[in-house]
Amino acid sequence: MNKLLLAALIAAPALSFAAGPELVVNGSFEQYSGASFSGFAKLAAGSSLLTGWTVGATSVDIIKGNYGAVSGNSIDMLGTPGPGSVAQTLNTVIGQTYWLQFDLSSNRGGDNNAAGKELTVAGLGGGAAQSFSALTAGVSHQSYIFTADSTATLLKFSSGPSGYSGSVLDNVSVTAVPEPQTYALMLAGLAAMGFVARRRKPAQ
Ligand SMILES: [Ca+2]
Numbered sequence: 381m382n383k384l385l386l387a388a389l390i391a392a393p394a395l396s397f398a399a400g401p402e403l404v405v406n407g408s409f410e411q412y413s414g415a416s417f418s419g420f421a422k423l424a425a426g427s428s429l430l431t432g433w434t435v436g437a438t439s440v441d442i443i444k445g446n447y448g449a450v451s452g453n454s455i456d457m458l459g460t461p462g463p464g465s466v467a468q469t470l471n472t473v474i475g476q477t478y479w480l481q482f483d484l485s486s487n488r489g490g491d492n493n494a495a496g497k498e499l500t501v502a503g504l505g506g507g508a509a510q511s512f513s514a515l516t517a518g519v520s521h522q523s524y525i526f527t528a529d530s531t532a533t534l535l536k537f538s539s540g541p542s543g544y545s546g547s548v549l550d551n552v553s554v555t556a557v558p559e560p561q562t563y564a565l566m567l568a569g570l571a572a573m574g575f576v577a578r579r580r581k582p583a584q
Contacts, residue, residue: 400555403470403478404535405432407552409453412442419446422460430455433466437538440464443548447487450519450550456487457539458496458546467502467536470554472528477557480504480535481523482549486514489545499547502536505529514547525557 411431414421420441427435430442439459443449447456457464472478486497497515504510504526512522535554539546558566 400479400558403472403554403556404552405468406430407482408451409433409442409455409550412453414442417442417444419443420456420460423464424459425464430466432468434468436465436467436536437463440466440539443487447489447545448485448548450483450485450548452550454485454548454550456546456548457499457537458487458543461542461544462496462539462546463541464546465536465538466549467534470533470535472531472533473556474528474531477525477527477559478504478533478554479523479525479557481521481551481553482537483519483551484512484514484522485519485548485550486517487545487548488517493543496540496543496545497547498540499549500538502534502538504533504535512547 409430412429413431414423414429420443422439422441423429423435424439425436438461440462441447441456441459442453443456444453448454455466457466480501484499494513494515497513499512499514501510501512501524504524506529507526510524514520535552537549537552
């Protein structure tokens with residue numbers, strides 16, 4: 381078989397798998413079917429205005445351009461008032477490892493305290509709940525690796541106990557992590573392509 385074709389056949393599926401499809405719907409919170417707003421709008425528990433997400437507890441606020449918003453629309457996890465939660469169920473493969481990523485900021489409002497700035501991710505893959513603090517100023521990028529134990533994984537973010545100025549969530553992403561074998565195949569494919577490229581270089 382032609383070596384270049386062989387290399388491409390090896391590398392192509394590995395490379396596409398490495399990217400991994402995005403499992404979270406509307407992880408940037410830009411799909412919002414409520415009335416246009418400036419600053420913030422309250423989303424009460426049970427609201428269906430935020431595509432893909434279920435709002436729970438008491439309320440969260442959708443915010444933009446203020447209150448620690450990250451990019452476009454973001455979610456202030458303490459609504460008017462909190463506590464609040466947002467959740468969605470992901471289609472996952474049992475035994476597959478996944479990478480959760482999100483951006484975390486905070487509403488630097490009047491009730492700026494550690495408890496109110498906490499963000500908790502409900503236990504994933506049968507693991508313990510994970511807590512993140514948004515008390516420090518600025519935006520931080522957070523990530524967490526888990527292995528699915530169900531075909532329906534609940535991704536749920538919850539605010540601190542009470543207040544109006546909470547942790548701020550945006551750019552939520554969950555993608556499959558390639559298996560070590562996939563990395564090995566990808567490297568073998570790239571190495572083969574490099575070998576073929578050298579061989580095909582015209583003689584000086
Ligand atoms: Ca956003």
